[in-house]
Amino acid sequence: MILQAEKPIALCSDHAGYATKQAVIAYLEQAGIAYKDFGTYSEESCDYPDFAHPCAEAVEHGECYPGIGICGTGEGVCMTLNKHQGIRAALCWKPEIAALAREHNDANVLVMPGRFISNDEALEITKVFLNTEFAGGRHQRRIEKIPVK
Ligand code: RB5
Numbered sequence: 001m002i003l004q005a006e007k008p009i010a011l012c013s014d015h016a017g018y019a020t021k022q023a024v025i026a027y028l029e030q031a032g033i034a035y036k037d038f039g040t041y042s043e044e045s046c047d048y049p050d051f052a053h054p055c056a057e058a059v060e061h062g063e064c065y066p067g068i069g070i071c072g073t074g075e076g077v078c079m080t081l082n083k084h085q086g087i088r089a090a091l092c093w094k095p096e097i098a099a100l101a102r103e104h105n106d107a108n109v110l111v112m113p114g115r116f117i118s119n120d121e122a123l124e125i126t127k128v129f130l131n132t133e134f135a136g137g138r139h140q141r142r143i144e145k146i147p148v149k
Contacts, residue, residue: 008034010064012055012077013114014048015040017070020114020122024068027123033130036064052080059108060086067109068126074113081109085147093117095128102132104139 009028013021018040028035038055040046048071058064067089069077074091081089089109090101093116101107110129112122134140 007063007065008036010038010055010058010067010109011035011069012038012048012051012067013040013070014051014072014077015043015045016072017048017074017077017112017114018043020070020112020117020119021068023119023122024070024126027126048076049080052077053084056081056084056087056089056109060084065108066129068129069109069111070114070122071111072113072115074111074116078111081111088143088146092125092129093121095124098125098129099132102129103135104142106134106139106143 011021025035036058039051052069055067055069059067069081069089071077078089078091081087087109088105088107089111090105090107091111092098092101093113098110110126112125
């Protein structure tokens with residue numbers, strides 16, 4: 001495991017991402033990977049920002065690394081996470097995108113669309129994300145230009 005050497009992974013979802021989050025949790029537990037679940041904790045309808053903001057703050061402030069966020073499309077969670085200056089959240093629906101989000105963008109939160117991928121696909125995407133290093137070089141220069149001053 002390349003990422004998550006010392007810190008727990010921050011997790012968040014809304015009701016539409018809950019089942020996928022539970023599949024991710026089952027994988028993390030069997031793999032012995034620490035995590036902190038910022039909710040939601042059931043399939044009862046809820047508002048994704050209520051869970052994505054605390055998840056983003058945990059990664060931004062160094063309590064957790066990396067993060068994983070899931071909602072129905074992934075869009076709402078991704079938009080919310082990326083409001084935080086220190087967050088580079090990447091919406092990934094294929095392992096290849098997750099690999100490039102790490103290699104090129106040094107993404108620190110993986111976001112997945114729970115209603116559009118299977119649990120098996122979610123776990124494959126998660127494993128690739130957690131095992132891919134940032135390539136640095138020209139990509140370092142580019143990510144340094146992302147923040148709004
Ligand atoms: C919930 O119905 C859905 O809107 C939410 O999970 C997400 O897809 C929003 O971006």
